[in-house]
Amino acid sequence: MSNVFRVPVGDRTWQRRGQSAHSPDAQGDAPRLPGIVAGVLAPHPPHLLYAENPPQNEPRSEGGWEVLRWAYEDLRQRIRAMDVDVIVLHAPHWITMVGHHVNCVPNPRGFSVEPIFPHLLRYEYAFHTDVELAEAIADQAHDDGLVTRKMRNDGVRVDYATITALHLLNPDWDIPVVSLSANNNPYFYSTSSLDQMHVLGESTRKAIESLGRRALVAGSNSLSHLHWDREQGLPEDMTYEHAYNHHQYRWDMRFLELIRQGRTRELRDLIPEHIDETESETKAGSLTWMLSALGWPEGIGEVLAYGTVIGTGNAVCLWDLEKGAR
Numbered sequence: 111m112s113n114v115f116r117v118p119v120g121d122r123t124w125q126r127r128g129q130s131a132h133s134p135d136a137q138g139d140a141p142r143l144p145g146i147v148a149g150v151l152a153p154h155p156p157h158l159l160y161a162e163n164p165p166q167n168e169p170r171s172e173g174g175w176e177v178l179r180w181a182y183e184d185l186r187q188r189i190r191a192m193d194v195d196v197i198v199l200h201a202p203h204w205i206t207m208v209g210h211h212v213n214c215v216p217n218p219r220g221f222s223v224e225p226i227f228p229h230l231l232r233y234e235y236a237f238h239t240d241v242e243l244a245e246a247i248a249d250q251a252h253d254d255g256l257v258t259r260k261m262r263n264d265g266v267r268v269d270y271a272t273i274t275a276l277h278l279l280n281p282d283w284d285i286p287v288v289s290l291s292a293n294n295n296p297y298f299y300s301t302s303s304l305d306q307m308h309v310l311g312e313s314t315r316k317a318i319e320s321l322g323r324r325a326l327v328a329g330s331n332s333l334s335h336l337h338w339d340r341e342q343g344l345p346e347d348m349t350y351e352h353a354y355n356h357h358q359y360r361w362d363m364r365f366l367e368l369i370r371q372g373r374t375r376e377l378r379d380l381i382p383e384h385i386d387e388t389e390s391e392t393k394a395g396s397l398t399w400m401l402s403a404l405g406w407p408e409g410i411g412e413v414l415a416y417g418t419v420i421g422t423g424n425a426v427c428l429w430d431l432e433k434g435a436r
């Protein structure tokens with residue numbers, strides 16, 4: 111990998127030039143500035159979408175996992191207020207063995223089935239890609255030394271994690287999307303392969319800024335990831351839902367405390383340790399990519415909710431770079 115531009119940890123370049131947290135425009139609204147507006151940690155258990163009973167999904171449920179779903183409901187309102195041009199998402203289950211791929215298909219559509227839980231997620235999707243930005247991210251990542259590919263195969267089925275996270279963030283699907291693949295190196299080598307996710311995050315930010323997009327970046331990972339391997343009757347029967355073990359829970363709480371306190375520098379150091387201790391899905395790099403795109407901002411970070419899904423830890427979190435300006 112070539113040498114790349116690096117933002118120091120805890121750097122505050124995320125505060126955009128000319129931006130003042132107290133400089134509303136004449137209408138009393140925040141100025142609509144280009145760049146990354148916010149980052150979110152947006153987990154994708156299919157159970158959460160299943161529990162919402164949207165018309166696009168075939169299976170029907172009686173609900174369940176309400177606290178996490180209420181957090182997504184809150185997040186959706188806040189995203190609406192941000193008025194973004196695009197959602198850029200990195201999720202773990204579009205796995206590419208060589209390099210980082212970007213979906214450049216203008217109008218992905220099809221039927222997404224969760225392979226482990228086909229009784230929970232059989233979802234008919236259709237959305238629009240911001241192709242210009244998708245290509246710019248791929249080009250920038252290539253220039254920054256990463257192996258990249260522009261995926262142009264119309265008809266390739268979009269993975270369930272991408273669909274689930276995007277639905278939970280914006281069920282109206284009226285905001286264009288850029289979808290990034292998950293290079294699987296960390297699963298074969300070590301968490302040191304997360305280095306590439308730092309670069310990809312920086313490349314993403316540069317591409318967004320070069321095109322003047324107003325963007326939300328979403329990393330779609332669960333936290334602790336050991337889980338049950340047997341389903342107890344009704345999937346949404348919450349009497350069976352709890353943390354897989356105390357060890358995972360404690361580590362997730364340690365992780366979330368750093369987010370709540372805005373201690374992003376320490377969080378960055380904790381990510382590999384948290385992976386080792388809890389088999390955290392952050393190993394796929396989505397969280398690292400997202401926080402790198404944000405420039406590892408110190409002093410902000412909200413945990414909207416934490417809950418378990420089949421024993422895994424899941425948190426809905428927000429880093430709002432314009433907080434106070436709206």
Ligand SMILES: [Fe+2]
Nearest residue numbers: 154202271391
């Ligand atoms: Fe997953």
